[in-house]
Structures are given as C-alpha cells and as structure tokens.
Amino acid sequence: GAVVSQHPSRVICKSGTSVKIECRSLDFQATTMFWYRQFPKQSLMLMATSNEGSKATYEQGVEKDKFLINHASLTLSTLTVTSAHPEDSSFYICSARRGPTGNTIYFGEGSWLTVV
Amino acid sequence: ELKVEQNPLFLSMQEGKNYTIYCNYSTTSDRLYWYRQDPGKSLESLFVLLSNGAVKQEGRLMASLDTKARLSTLHITAAVHDLSATYFCAVDISPERGSQGNLIFGKGTKLSVKP
Numbered sequence: 001g002a003v004v005s006q007h008p009s010r011v012i013c014k015s016g017t018s019v020k021i022e023c024r025s026l027d028f029q030a031t032t033m034f035w036y037r038q039f040p041k042q043s044l045m046l047m048a049t050s051n052e053g054s055k056a057t058y059e060q061g062v063e064k065d066k067f068l069i070n071h072a073s074l075t076l077s078t079l080t081v082t083s084a085h086p087e088d089s090s091f092y093i094c095s096a097r098r099g100p101t102g103n104t105i106y107f108g109e110g111s112w113l114t115v116v
Numbered sequence: 117e118l119k120v121e122q123n124p125l126f127l128s129m130q131e132g133k134n135y136t137i138y139c140n141y142s143t144t145s146d147r148l149y150w151y152r153q154d155p156g157k158s159l160e161s162l163f164v165l166l167s168n169g170a171v172k173q174e175g176r177l178m179a180s181l182d183t184k185a186r187l188s189t190l191h192i193t194a195a196v197h198d199l200s201a202t203y204f205c206a207v208d209i210s211p212e213r214g215s216q217g218n219l220i221f222g223k224g225t226k227l228s229v230k231p
Contacts, residue, residue: 032217034219043204044159044206046218046220046221049218095217096217103166104161104164105149105217105219107158107161110157110158
C-alpha cells in the first residue's frame with residue numbers, strides 16, 4: 001500500500017484562487033518532505049524542502065510567497081498555491097525518506113492541478 | 117551547476133532485445149535512484165544504489181553505479197511490452213544540503229517496447 005499519500009489527486013480551480021495540497025506519511029514520521037512539480041512530458045523539478053517546525057527551503061526561482069509550505073506535524077506537509085494562474089497547472093508530487101537512515105525515498109501519488 | 121543527464125531520451129525497442137539507459141551526473145554524490153513512471157501516475161521506486169560499484173537486479177532490469185565516473189546505467193534484458201514507461205534517474209544531493217532526500221532528476225527516458 002501507499003507509504004506517502006497525497007490529497008487531492010485532482011483539483012480544478014479558477015484563476016486567482018488558492019488551492020491546498022496535502023502530503024501525508026502514513027506509517028512513519030517524516031521531519032523532512034519534498035515538493036516537486038512536473039509539467040507534461042517533462043522531468044520532476046524540486047521546488048522546496050518542507051521542514052517540520054521550521055520554514056521551508058525553496059529552490060532558486062521558486063516563489064515562496066506563491067507556493068506556501070506548512071509542515072505542522074511529523075506526518076503532514078501542505079502546499080498551497082496562492083492566486084493560481086493557468087501556468088501553475090501541473091502535476092505536483094511530494095516525497096519523504098522513511099527515517100533518517102532509510103534508503104528508499106517514497107513518492108506520493110501526485111496531485112493534478114488545473115487552473116482555468 | 118548540478119547536471120543529471122540521461123540518454124537516450126526516447127527509446128523504441130522490439131520485444132526480446134537488450135538495451136542500456138545511461139545517467140551521467142556532475143556532483144560527487146554516491147547515492148542514486150532509478151524510478152519508473154507510467155503515464156498519468158506518480159513514481160515507482162526501482163533501485164537505490166548507495167555506493168561505488170553497486171549493482172542491483174530485479175527481473176529484466178539491472179542497475180549499476182560508478183561514482184568515480186559519475187555514471188549509472190539501467191540495463192534492460194529481453195524487453196517485454198510491460199516495461200514500456202518513462203524511466204528517471206535521480207541523484208541524491210542531501211549531503212550538500214544538510215537534509216535527507218533532496219533529489220535532482222534526469223529528464224527521463226521514454227521507453228516503448230513493441231511486439
């Protein structure tokens with residue numbers, strides 16, 4: 001079964017509104033989670049590192065005020081796309097490593113965002 | 117700037133044939149991952165390579181890592197249609213970031229296996 005779960009799997013929102021995507025580690029605690037974005041037929045691009053109890057670390061070129069990340073507990077990170085525009089339409093995927101010495105990095109099922 | 121380069125980006129194979137996908141990277145990481153992605157789906161973990169010389173095999177797929185050459189390969193043996201998917205390599209840059217799990221992905225290799 002899934003080790004990392006995302007919700008919703010698909011969301012359509014109107015331009016200018018905000019949408020929240022959740023990422024949960026199901027049977028382990030994750031002090032760090034990662035958010036990626038994947039445009040159609042492209043690779044995954046690391047957006048930010050979500051740190052439990054502290055601010056997220058954003059990759060260069062990713063607007064922190066537009067992509068709000070909150071990691072309020074050891075099993076939940078949320079990504080909020082604020083004032084979404086059609087160009088934000090993408091596949092958003094989160095990941096987490098199972099334990100500090102775990103070797104496998106698990107990915108969520110992904111969330112399709114369509115901004116109309 | 118860190119680069120992760122995969123080739124080929126597109127690969128059309130006949131069933132029963134063998135082929136290798138290459139992943140070159142520019143950092144000093146000794147941890148590399150291979151993932152499979154089916155259309156519209158998320159990533160499925162295939163292999164985790166943790167040290168120089170690591171070789172892992174699962175079914176018709178075999179992955180290897182040469183950290184000195186900064187090269188990983190994914191070898192496909194006697195391809196079957198079910199292997200059709202996009203394959204990504206990803207380099208773990210966690211040591212550089214002081215974190216655990218930052219991955220930089222290659223562009224992916226879209227594999228199509230034809231009867």
